[in-house]
Amino acid sequence: MRIVKFCLAIALMIALVSAWKQPDEPMPTGPYALQYPASFGGRFTIPANNPLTQEGVYLGRLLFYEPRLSKTNTISCGSCHQQNRAFTDGRALSIGVSGKPTSRNSMSLANLLWVRQFFWDGRAASLEDQVRVPLTHTDEMGMAPEEAAKALQQTGFYPALFRRVFGSDTITDARISKAIAQFERTLISANSRYDQYQQGHYTLTEAEQNGLHLFSSAPAPERGIRGGNCAHCHGGLKLVQELFHNNGLDQVAPDAGRQTITGLGLDHGRFRVPTLRNIALTAPYMHDGRLATLEAVIDHYSDHIQSSPSLSRELMADSDKPTGFHFTTKEKSDLLAFLPLLTDSSFVTNPQFSDPNNLKRTAVKPHHSTN
């Protein structure tokens, strides 16, 4: 027995030394200090029963990359939310444990701290509530309620980690959700070229400048002003506003979107206006991933808006403008020059957000069950 333990210890040491990065040793504890630009503002709420702690974020990160949370032990949150793609998966629709595609496109996880209504249709009011859906959905991670908790309870190391975070060894789905939510609140992206430009640390090229102008300006034909008015819905510095719009993909939407949540006819085919942060990394686009490239997205807003009763007013034709923006070839290329500035390379390579591999076993002493 001793020899086995000795060998295990040696193996662990080798694993540690050969690992890309050292684990946080010992497990960090204490309040977690969020860092974000003052311009992002403090309009967010962290639930009183789930304060942000360093140990909670640490556990949340382990769980985010934990395939044991899926029925097949093969799918973690990180499978469909890959850091190098700004936490999306590159597919039109995600593939989970059933092998069948999910109904909507995997969303980027950035600056969720400021989001109040989660999912494409805004149906979850907190990250804690949101986490439970993919965990139990048959086409995502496919776990029956509390099945994930049971699976972790049987491991050697998780009960001790949960004790450190929640004060007891008992693992529940609610605690799993809380820890993952804590980790997700730390996924802050604020260092794109666009952010640097805002701070006066980056000079735009001419094409980027033109693209920014189109991005920010509302078209005003009577004054000869061209614009794409993107910022009107996609927001300013944070590059997101919490809005739900029908962006003219279909005359009759095959997916009713927010209407399924609110029951309102006017919500037919409305979906979240997603963040444009890291948009160059998060193809394919739209709630169903139907548009493969940014070029296709710009073409859509330029020339392919479909009218319907719930079409966003910003995209409607009126007396002095047709439906769609009808960009010139040069305007399209200027917009395409600007959009990559929203990529935050430090966010997609930040080791704090990466898969901690198998370092979890070293975080605390192994937990020995008494039976």
Next chain:
Amino acid sequence: MHSFFLNQNTVLPNRIRYASAVLCLFVFLLVTSTKAQTVLTISGEVTKPLTLQAADIKAMPHTSVTGKDRDGKEHQYSGIPLVNLLKLAGATLGGELRGENLVKYAVVKAIDGYEVLFALPEIDPEYATRTILLADSVDGSPLPQGVGPYRVVVPGEKKPARWIREVKSIEIRFAK
């Protein structure tokens, strides 16, 4: 390939495609319009939270104001003064709008998630010189698609960003 892609790629005469789309839309509108839907809620720091349907609002006494919309032109808007709706819900207005109630505000939300706020004194005629309206018609016609069914109109405000369209709810809160 998903079914709707196939629909787009299937060679169908445009007329048939258009007609079927219109038919689907008609059925959808029929289904959604036959249910009496809540069109406006007033909640929060009020004594009588309200859940109103279109008929309730239609039956309330209407007032007219003129205001300059984004097009720079004067229009005549008809609707219910916001103060009357809030009084109906039992918000602290008139004689009660003093002391700590002066840090209360109304958050108005639109269907698309857009939100604006007004401090209660901006809404109360004992303080304000202009009537903020929850409008349901403009120049004698119902508000157009994407603007209605209800829109806040703030006469004299130089920028119409608080003229929030597609109003869905009003919540009274305390600044804490």
